[in-house]
Amino acid sequence: MKPILEIFHHAGFMEITVYGLIINFGIYGASLGLYFLLSRFPWKQELGEQQPVNRKDVLLSLITVLCNTVVFVFGVYLWKSGIIRLDKDFGFGQVILEVLLLTLIMDFLMYVFHRSVHFLRYFRKVHERHHEHESTNLLSLFVLHPIESIGFGLMMLGVIMLFPFSAVGISLYLVLNSLWGTVGHLNHSVLPQSWLKIAQKGYLCTSEFHYLHHQNPDCNFGFYTSVWDVMFKTIHPSLRTHP
Numbered sequence: 423m424k425p426i427l428e429i430f431h432h433a434g435f436m437e438i439t440v441y442g443l444i445i446n447f448g449i450y451g452a453s454l455g456l457y458f459l460l461s462r463f464p465w466k467q468e469l470g471e472q473q474p475v476n477r478k479d480v481l482l483s484l485i486t487v488l489c490n491t492v493v494f495v496f497g498v499y500l501w502k503s504g505i506i507r508l509d510k511d512f513g514f515g516q517v518i519l520e521v522l523l524l525t526l527i528m529d530f531l532m533y534v535f536h537r538s539v540h541f542l543r544y545f546r547k548v549h550e551r552h553h554e555h556e557s558t559n560l561l562s563l564f565v566l567h568p569i570e571s572i573g574f575g576l577m578m579l580g581v582i583m584l585f586p587f588s589a590v591g592i593s594l595y596l597v598l599n600s601l602w603g604t605v606g607h608l609n610h611s612v613l614p615q616s617w618l619k620i621a622q623k624g625y626l627c628t629s630e631f632h633y634l635h636h637q638n639p640d641c642n643f644g645f646y647t648s649v650w651d652v653m654f655k656t657i658h659p660s661l662r663t664h665p
């Protein structure tokens with residue numbers, strides 16, 4: 423990772439923007455590829471009819487990639503100006519702890535952010551576009567109003583300003599975030615029933631969990647875990663199996 427940071431350190435605005443576009447379109451392509459692969463699983467179980475993909479979805483998903491690139495470039499400049507500090511001496515254990523910490527902090531913030539956009543009148547309008555998908559498709563993860571994409575990005579930059587995380591820890595968290603988001607927007611289940619039960623008992627959000635949110639927007643606001651939904655009693659009635 424050090425040689426990559428060295429490149430960014432000496433790169434100008436245009437160069438950083440091009441790298442940002444490559445990285446963010448790479449994430450977009452990887453998410454679509456994973457969705458396509460998981461849709462081909464022979465033992466998958468349909469959760470409902472797939473949301474049809476339309477031209478507005480394609481356009482909005484590309485705008486989301488551009489918004490994510492803007493956040494990336496902003497993040498690189500925050501780092502270059504010393505506002506974001508990155509730990510250069512880290513071990514394997516530290517990286518795992520960083521990914522866990524980022525996931526847990528972002529899980530709580532995303533629950534608050536997501537629940538707020540459903541209940542505050544102005545933000546409800548902003549989030550409405552995502553909920554035009556009553557079911558989901560391979561673009562649903564990226565079908566967001568630009569305010570939402572930028573809001574998520576700024577929230578993440580705010581968190582990584584708090585501690586000197588390593589670039590590896592941040593990158594792995596972002597991979598996990600894309601993976602979770604892609605699986606969350608599958609309109610079918612790929613886990614066998616027994617695994618699904620284990621995931622639900624372990625408070626992990628599954629495809630079913632977020633699919634139910636698209637069907638019934640008054641519940642299941644969590645992104646990585648259902649902990650906050652259970653705690654604040656916003657979990658879908660069919661998932662209220664926890665002791």
Ligand SMILES: [Zn+2]
Pocket residue numbers: 552562563607632636
């Ligand atoms: Zn969604």
Ligand SMILES: [Zn+2]
Pocket residue numbers: 536540549553635639
């Ligand atoms: Zn929502």
